[in-house]
Amino acid sequence: MSQYNFKSIEQKWQAQWIKDDLYRVEEDESKPKFYSLDMFPYPSGAGLHVGHPLGYIASDIVSRYKRLNGHNVLHPMGYDAFGLPAEQYAIQTGQHPAITTEANVKRFREQLDRIGFSYDWTREVKTCEPKYYHWTQWIFSRLFEHYYNKDEHKAKSIQSLIDVFEREGNNAIHAHTSQEELFTADQWISFDERNKSDVLNRYRLAFVDETTVNWCEEMGTVLANEEVVNGLSERGGYPVIRKQMRQWSLRITAYADRLLEGLNTLDWTDSIKEIQRNWIGKSEGAEIEFKSTDGNLNFSVFTTRPDTVFGATFMVLAPEYEGLENLCSAEQKEEAVHYANAARNRSEIERMASTEKTGVYTGRSVINPFTNKEIPVWVSDYVLGGYGTGAIMAVPAHDDRDFEFARAFDLSIIPVVKPLQGELPEKLEEAFSAKEGIAINSAELNGMHVKEAVEKAIALIELKGIGSKKINYKLRDAGFGRQRYWGEPIPIIYNENGIPTLESNLPLELPKVESYKPAGTGQSPLAAVSDWVNTSKGTRETDTMPGWAGSSWYFLRYMDSNNSEGIASPEKLNYWNQVDLYLGGSEHATGHLLYSRFWTKFLHDIGIISWDEPFKKLVNQGMIGGEDGQKMSKRWGNVVNPDDICDAYGADTLRLYEMFLGPLTDSKPWNTQGIEGVSRFLAKFWRLFHQGEAFNIDEAAASKEELKILHKTIKKVSHDIENMSFNTSVSAFMVATNELGNLKCTKREILEPLLILLAPFAPHITEELWILCSKDSSVHTADWPMHEEHYLVESSFNYPISINGKTRTNMEFPLDADRADMEKEILANETVQKWMEGKSPKKVIIVPGRIVNVVI
RNA sequence: GCCCAGGUGGCGGAAUUGGUAGACGCGCAAGACUUAAAAUCUUGUUUCCAUUGGAAGUACGAGUUCGAUUCUCGUCCUGGGCACCA
Numbered sequence: 001m002s003q004y005n006f007k008s009i010e011q012k013w014q015a016q017w018i019k020d021d022l023y024r025v026e027e028d029e030s031k032p033k034f035y036s037l038d039m040f041p042y043p044s045g046a047g048l049h050v051g052h053p054l055g056y057i058a059s060d061i062v063s064r065y066k067r068l069n070g071h072n073v074l075h076p077m078g079y080d081a082f083g084l085p086a087e088q089y090a091i092q093t094g095q096h097p098a099i100t101t102e103a104n105v106k107r108f109r110e111q112l113d114r115i116g117f118s119y120d121w122t123r124e125v126k127t128c129e130p131k132y133y134h135w136t137q138w139i140f141s142r143l144f145e146h147y148y149n150k151d152e153h154k155a156k157s158i159q160s161l162i163d164v165f166e167r168e169g170n171n172a173i174h175a176h177t178s179q180e181e182l183f184t185a186d187q188w189i190s191f192d193e194r195n196k197s198d199v200l201n202r203y204r205l206a207f208v209d210e211t212t213v214n215w216c217e218e219m220g221t222v223l224a225n226e227e228v229v230n231g232l233s234e235r236g237g238y239p240v241i242r243k244q245m246r247q248w249s250l251r252i253t254a255y256a257d258r259l260l261e262g263l264n265t266l267d268w269t270d271s272i273k274e275i276q277r278n279w280i281g282k283s284e285g286a287e288i289e290f291k292s293t294d295g296n297l298n299f300s301v302f303t304t305r306p307d308t309v310f311g312a313t314f315m316v317l318a319p320e321y322e323g324l325e326n327l328c329s330a331e332q333k334e335e336a337v338h339y340a341n342a343a344r345n346r347s348e349i350e351r352m353a354s355t356e357k358t359g360v361y362t363g364r365s366v367i368n369p370f371t372n373k374e375i376p377v378w379v380s381d382y383v384l385g386g387y388g389t390g391a392i393m394a395v396p397a398h399d400d401r402d403f404e405f406a407r408a409f410d411l412s413i414i415p416v417v418k419p420l421q422g423e424l425p426e427k428l429e430e431a432f433s434a435k436e437g438i439a440i441n442s443a444e445l446n447g448m449h450v451k452e453a454v455e456k457a458i459a460l461i462e463l464k465g466i467g468s469k470k471i472n473y474k475l476r477d478a479g480f481g482r483q484r485y486w487g488e489p490i491p492i493i494y495n496e497n498g499i500p501t502l503e504s505n506l507p508l509e510l511p512k513v514e515s516y517k518p519a520g521t522g523q524s525p526l527a528a529v530s531d532w533v534n535t536s537k538g539t540r541e542t543d544t545m546p547g548w549a550g551s552s553w554y555f556l557r558y559m560d561s562n563n564s565e566g567i568a569s570p571e572k573l574n575y576w577n578q579v580d581l582y583l584g585g586s587e588h589a590t591g592h593l594l595y596s597r598f599w600t601k602f603l604h605d606i607g608i609i610s611w612d613e614p615f616k617k618l619v620n621q622g623m624i625g626g627e628d629g630q631k632m633s634k635r636w637g638n639v640v641n642p643d644d645i646c647d648a649y650g651a652d653t654l655r656l657y658e659m660f661l662g663p664l665t666d667s668k669p670w671n672t673q674g675i676e677g678v679s680r681f682l683a684k685f686w687r688l689f690h691q692g693e694a695f696n697i698d699e700a701a702a703s704k705e706e707l708k709i710l711h712k713t714i715k716k717v718s719h720d721i722e723n724m725s726f727n728t729s730v731s732a733f734m735v736a737t738n739e740l741g742n743l744k745c746t747k748r749e750i751l752e753p754l755l756i757l758l759a760p761f762a763p764h765i766t767e768e769l770w771i772l773c774s775k776d777s778s779v780h781t782a783d784w785p786m787h788e789e790h791y792l793v794e795s796s797f798n799y800p801i802s803i804n805g806k807t808r809t810n811m812e813f814p815l816d817a818d819r820a821d822m823e824k825e826i827l828a829n830e831t832v833q834k835w836m837e838g839k840s841p842k843k844v845i846i847v848p849g850r851i852v853n854v855v856i
Numbered sequence: 857g858c859c860c861a862g863g864u865g866g867c868g869g870a871a872u873u874g875g876u877a878g879a880c881g882c883g884c885a886a887g888a889c890u891u892a893a894a895a896u897c898u899u900g901u902u903u904c905c906a907u908u909g910g911a912a913g914u915a916c917g918a919g920u921u922c923g924a925u926u927c928u929c930g931u932c933c934u935g936g937g938c939a940c941c942a
Binding site for chain 2: 269270271272273274275277278279281283285301302303304305316355357380381382383384386387388392393394395399400401402404472473474586589590660661662663666667668669671673674675676677678680681683719723727728730731732733734735738798799800801802804805806807810842843844845847850851853854855
């Protein structure tokens with residue numbers, strides 16, 4: 001066989017590796033472990049295009065490299081199999097989503113198999129299988145049974161909370177809770193079942209709540225914040241409105257601070273960390289109470305600028321403000337309530353479209369506790385109900401939004417901060433919202449810089465007993481119920497008193513239904529299955545879990561994917577531990593990546609795992625665009641199918657080319673023409689091992705030059721893989737092959753190590769050549785070669801000689817040449833003389849092994 | 857508007873701590889082999905001026921330095937994220 005016949009080679013070795021179970025991995029204490037993970041795909045009907053395997057190829061190269069370096073590598077793959085497309089297809093066709101999903105999985109598997117990945121498929125997971133979602137439901141159940149203790153900074157059992165309530169009520173307990181009323185032990189004991197359940201619900205990490213949700217009428221379901229883009233549903237682009245609904249939620253806000261702190265320990269890109277930081281949105285400030293003269297009204301507001309309190313000339317309440325209708329004056333009540341109702345029901349789109357400030361006066365006033373002046377209370381939709389206290393003190397002189405509002409309704413504007421340099425204009429044309437400045441018109445704060453004034457203001461607020469320092473987060477609790485069929489049933493039964501209790505018999509399987517259409521009433525299709533809903537213990541919850549439930553812990557399941565006793569055995573969890581390298585797209589920054597961190601921290605708290613961050617290192621691969629520069633999609637007709645590339649060029653060429661295209665993390669366009677380059681390279685590489693028709697390598701000793709080529713390649717490729725710089729390793733292979741080809745090198749001493757180096761990138765061709773080298777075991781079980789520096793060191797260097805920083809000539813000197821001798825010789829050089837034009841040099845800079853610069 | 861990342865040939869891109877800008881590949885041009893094509897090989901290919909040889913050049917403008925794609929400041933542009941979060 002003289003021609004490189006990739007087709008037969010690739011088929012042969014893929015079959016052989018399956019037969020040999022080559023990629024099967026077991027726990028092995030004698031080797032260091034390495035866990036390399038790809039974000040598992042949603043098996044869509046469209047199949048894979050060449051953009052999908054980019055990250056898979058990169059992580060496969062790292063996995064193979066680590067194996068060759070003596071690591072025990074866990075490199076699994078699976079499917080995120082619950083989701084909307086299969087369900088929508090079911091609604092249209094009546095086809096059960098499980099059937100479509102299975103067909104899609106089969107197709108994905110065929111496509112993946114052709115590319116020659118080293119996955120241990122015995123560990124495959126599919127989130128839609130009962131043996132998998134058994135444990136998704138189990139984790140939900142544990143969340144239901146725990147609350148967050150702020151003193152211990154961890155989740156604790158609800159039973160331990162009940163014990164405290166029975167002993168001493170809830171006064172002393174420091175929990176993350178929406179429970180505001182205090183009760184004593186006696187009161188707790190006297191509560192009825194309903195009352196107790198309601199109180200505990202306010203502590204549980206999985207809880208039901210009447211909340212404002214993103215309701216999508218078209219899809220008949222609630223969406224999570226990240227499933228809403230610009231007021232439209234991410235899938236389908238349907239309008240989304242805000243609606244009050246009873247909803248299961250997870251108390252992720254309890255973990256806000258730990259989620260923020262944990263980021264500092266992770267090897268992730270700054271941009272992803274920054275996105276999560278902004279999403280969590282921590283801000284420090286103060287809560288201040290404002291009261292009416294008669295004491296009947298009492299509002300708490302949150303502000304990050306307590307130093308501007310002297311400039312608070314009015315107050316604004318959110319339309320959602322609780323008890324709004326009862327606090328308005330008789331004359332204003334109708335108008336204000338009408339406004340608030342209208343504002344509450346506006347869709348996100350309408351809300352965002354309006355830039356004009358609107359609002360209504362409540363007819364009431366409160367006293368600014370610092371100026372002692374009466375200030376009016378307004379209601380406006382620019383204040384958000386879900387953030388802070390839902391009420392603000394408005395400081396129009398120093399906040400753009402308050403300024404606009406004051407302008408619109410002719411409210412007074414009093415400046416209380418001036419710039420560090422200069423003065424404020426006589427009449428403000430815009431708010432002075434800089435975070436630096438000097439306090440004015442603010443009594444004892446006058447003359448202080450903002451930072452100092454903030455501290456002082458908080459001290460005064462605390463002294464007056466009207467508030468305290470406070471930290472707020474933008475992060476909201478995560479809605480966890482979907483009115484959908486194709487998801488994990490929430491394992492909750494409401495007993496005869498309507499009290500939620502856990503289903504004890506897991507997995508709670510998804511029943512068959514007649515129709516997959518949501519009822520549109522806010523209930524899932526499961527509500528129609530009466531013999532499933534009605535049990536001897538009560539009625540079942542009919543909502544299912546959101547798409548991110550199953551993906552929040554799948555990386556743990558791979559460790560022990562068939563375990564029926566728990567999510568995985570403690571030994572295996574402990575052995576494989578954190579994911580060492582996680583590869584996937586950056587689009588999951590605020591969804592999957594945040595929820596996985598949350599669940600990991602929770603599982604850590606309840607003692608299931610010993611670490612509390614799931615992914616040590618995260619790398620986001622870029623997108624591969626179409627050849628026309630647009631996004632690769634059916635819509636533009638620019639989709640390139642990896643199967644076609646495998647047919648025409650082979651899997652090894654596809655793998656090399658995807659890596660050669662550019663840096664892994666960059667987005668770049670696909671170019672089928674460019675693939676010829678790596679295709680030629682592999683053919684050339686093949687020819688290195690052949691003489692005409694015959695395979696040909698010999699045992700002669702390698703020359704110094706050949707050894708240098710080999711060792712510089714070992715050094716470069718090892719370094720590049722460690723740094724995820726795969727495009728430059730491919731070019732290093734090309735350089736080595738060109739150079740060895742020019743030398744007509746046929747030596748085993750050189751070519752065999754080269755095969756091992758290339759094996760992670762091009763596993764098939766290297767295996768074939770390896771076996772032709774008369775080896776009796778796979779190249780993928782060989783030992784990675786070590787580079788020896790002494791082959792690389794030179795005795796002399798061809799110095800670029802520059803005059804005033806511009807290179808003019810080159811001169812060869814031994815590396816240990818004497819500086820003075822060098823200088824003498826350089827200055828005597830003809831070209832140097834010419835450029836010096838008879839002047840004498842001011843300075844001669846000699847950097848050994850680098851450069852010479854003559855300054856004149 | 858705010859926050860992050862990035863701007864290098866016709867194209868994808870390269871340049872370990874500041875040290876010969878354009879590696880490697882695509883494309884293009886010319887040539888060898890061939891009846892021809894494919895395959896393969898050789899040579900050239902940043903721009904401008906030119907006879908040897910020069911000049912400019914890493915988005916733009918400044919600065920630090922013997923020396924800047926690399927460091928600092930400002931401006932412009934592109935991509936991504938957030939978006940009335942007080």
